[in-house]
Amino acid sequence: MANNKLKRRLNKNSFHQLTSDPALFIGVILILASLVLFIVYPLYAAAKLSLSDDGVFSLSQYQYIFTHSYYSKSIMNSVMLGAIVATLATFVGFVFAFAIAKGGIKGQKFFQPMAILPIISPPFMFALSVILLFGRNGLITAKLLHMDTSGVYGLKGLVIVQVITMYPIAYMTLVGILQAIDPDLETCAMNLGAKRIKTFFTVTLPLALPGIFASWLLVFVGSLTDFGNPIIIGGEFDVLSVRAYLEFTGMGNLPRGAALAMLLLVPTVGVFFIQKYIIKNKAYVTITGKSSRRGSSSVTGVAKIGLFIFTLGVSLFVIMFYVTIISGSFIKLWSVDWSFTLRHFVYAWDVGFTTLKNTLILATISTPITAVLGMIIAFIVVRKSFAGKQILDFLSMLSYAIPGTAVGIGYILAFNKAPFKLSGTAFILIAVYVFRNVPIGVQGGIAALKQISGDIEESSTNLGASTAYTFRKITLPLVRPAFFAGATFAFVRSMTAISAIIFLVSARWNHLTVLILAQTEIMRLGAASVLSFALIVVVMAFIFIIMKLTGLKQSQIFGTTK
Amino acid sequence: MEQKNDNEYLVLKDLTKIFSDGRGNEVTAVDNISLTIKKGDFVTLLGPSGCGKTTTLRMVAGFELQTYGDITLDNKLINNVAPFDRNMPMVFQSYALFPHLTIFENIAYGLKIRKLSKEVIKNDVAMVSQMVNLVGLENRYPGELSGGQQQRVALARALVLKPEIILFDEPLSNLDAKLRIQTRTEIKRVQQMMGITALYVTHDQSEALSMSDQIVIMNRGEIAQVGSPEEIYNNPNSSFVADFIGxxxxxxxxxxxxxxxxxxxxxxxxxxxxxxxxxxxxxxxxxxxxxxxxxxxxxxxxxxxxxxxxxxxxxxxxxxxxxxxxxxxxxxxxxxxxxxxxxxxxxxxxxxxxxxxxxxxxxxx
The missing domain is CATH 2.40.50.140 (Nucleic acid-binding proteins)
Structure with a gap:
């Protein structure tokens, strides 16, 4: 048998997929090109600027940053804040996840939404609430305790708001892992003589450890790249993301601003790689996959009460912030004149209606694009095989790892001149929404497609269905929950985005979050409350409409995507 | 005009499948096998895992393109016939039921593709449901059925197309021992009743011995022995067959x-x-x-x-x-x-x- 002949035959078989499918081929090329243009190129532009001095390669910006305590302090601050918040938020998220997945506490219907509620809030809503409650004229600090303090500005306030904002990230990472730990393992440990508390520390906790680690890293990165909270409540406590913004837009020192943003990139990309290549493999080892029964008795009665009180306490704390924002919308002058008024609504309507409308338009345009693009990429990655597939997978997930500040700066640098002059247009905002959020759609789509065994599609083919018919009747309906979950997240994140958007808004195309920030900065807290309230209402209405239209449950939308 | 010959209904000739990982590593999964199957026969491909039996079945179904060799059905060469045009329904090991469709819709799936009228579809589904004892479950979803019931849906979905040949890929291996014995009698009964040719892949020797007209024992991509259950059991031609079957x-x-x-x-x-x-x-x-x-x-x-x-x-x-x-x-x-x-x-x-x-x-x- 001639070896060459065999090679030719095998080659013909593997080439078949691309050559016989020109739509696939063109699709792959177009997607790759757009990923390079909107993810890699801006990053390159920012990196290039930060590494040059009068057009010559130089590390001088970085040298300056590390040798001047004014800047290096903000790095230290960011890292310290991130570590504290990551630890506390992971703890809160773990308790929530444990209480719901293993503790069997009462009131799951109430606690499950509470565990993720902060996800859908505007980025600095909690900061605004904290100012209203604990600020210089805060309801609790000034009115009830008669303190004259601005102590809430800075590290303390930041820790509170970031923990509240980010414990859902920890919860969502951990709840699936805790549920996947076979209750039989815990039962078995007890059967071998371990008390419940011993079982927790020798079986449950070690098995959840990769998840705890992952959650810690995710929150750490979340805190590091957070822009909305620190700019409102950070006060004298300088952090990297805010410093980069102020340097870039306030001082007009573009190279230094770019360099600071690049520094943010180091930990986020690092975590991205750890997440993608180390933890993923680890976490799956713990799933035994045999038993699907829920454990009922892995905690004692006392522990159950403790879990209940803790989760209830956190939930009430979160609700308090929402109540504060809503009441702030109706109160004439917080802390001075408590009478009821609608004038904030009138004012907010005047300054904010157009912005709200435009924000909504842009989010509505970008959401379906994001969801469809994400699903197409996921489909190609899971079901097709061709050279360069890994690059597509990697690039589509990469933008997850790039902090908003770096994206914003990169977009300004990349798209302010020909051939890609986009700044000031709606298009640049849509591009940011789409390419910042596409990883969510891709991830959800991949997870959904992997669950559909190849057998099911083959079976359809075997019964006489063409590829197109199979995709329409079998594949699409099965990935529907993941599709709408991706779309919902894309919408929520578009509506509540700020860190990248703040660099790119223009007079014509402003964004609601940027407007809220501006109102907060000029201390029009009433108007800021009204606008935050409006944002929450829009987001909730969207989720409600999606749930009604698709018949999906809340857990399906928030369960399949992280 | 070629004469139809029921003794040579499905013919595999010099069939070879080589998998390549694209990096120069090649694995010969099926090595130059030839096999002739009589119309109406129940033929089992039997062998240990990795012997090439499933790959052979998947080549017949059209899911794998053979590297060399020909497959002929009823005197027609079907090498280049797309899998969805082969009309050889297959019962999968995982059953591969469509989780978002009801049992009725699952069974009717192939009929709908063939654009049959609602009336005909309804009748055919009812008839097959009766035959495999699924009456009353038509409006349920696959997730609500037991393993044995799911298995019968998978069988019904294939039978409803009234195929001349039906393919089985270890259809019973997810059932418990008692149900397995019960179901294999059931499959054999229906196959004989409808006069369908069956190509059945399994690694379970008692399944092969009890159901088959012909057993094809495979080992390392090659056919070790072909014969009736008695022949193979009583006169194994190699120590491999003697060990594997007896x-x-x-x-x-x-x-x-x-x-x-x-x-x-x-x-x-x-x-x-x-x-x-x-x-x-x-x-x-x-x-x-x-x-x-x-x-x-x-x-x-x-x-x-x-x-x-x-x-x-x-x-x-x-x-x-x-x-x-x-x-x-x-x-x-x-x-x-x-x-x-x-x-x-x-x-x-x-x-x-x-x-x-x-x-x-x-x-x-």
């Missing part, structure tokens, strides 16, 4: 004399004759003698051979003895006749072993 005991022996019809071998100093086979042996050669457990007798009365009892297991209708024999172990199986007491031996006891020598088969070592 759980044969293998005993070391030495050839002492070669006659015209028989070969004389020596075991433990005892000489006896065994039937000659196609294989060539020479005098003095070390060989393996295969014998089935039910042809081994064990007693305390002195006979030709000695061994040491290791374990005896009472299994209801039979008793199984594990005996240390010639530095190795052999298994003896005795039927327990009703009313008779079972022979008991102590562990480690010296026992005498006798063989029904006419059942010995000789193989190269």
């Amino acid at each position: 759980n044969a005991n293998f005993i070391d022996a030495k050839v002492s004399e070669i006659g015209s019809k028989s070969i004389t071998v020596t075991v433990q100093g005892n000489s006896f004759e065994v039937k000659k086979t196609d294989e060539e042996f020479s005098e003095g050669e070390e060989v393996a003698l295969a014998i089935k457990p039910e042809a081994v007798d064990i007693s305390l009365e002195p006979t030709g051979f000695t061994g040491k009892l290791d374990v005896s297991s009472f299994l209801g209708s039979i008793t199984e003895y594990k005996i240390e024999f010639e530095n190795s172990f052999i298994i003896a199986i005795h039927s327990n006749t009703a009313g008779q007491t079972v022979k008991h031996f102590k562990m480690g006891e010296e026992v005498y072993v006798d063989f029904k020598k006419e059942f010995f088969r000789i193989y190269k070592k």
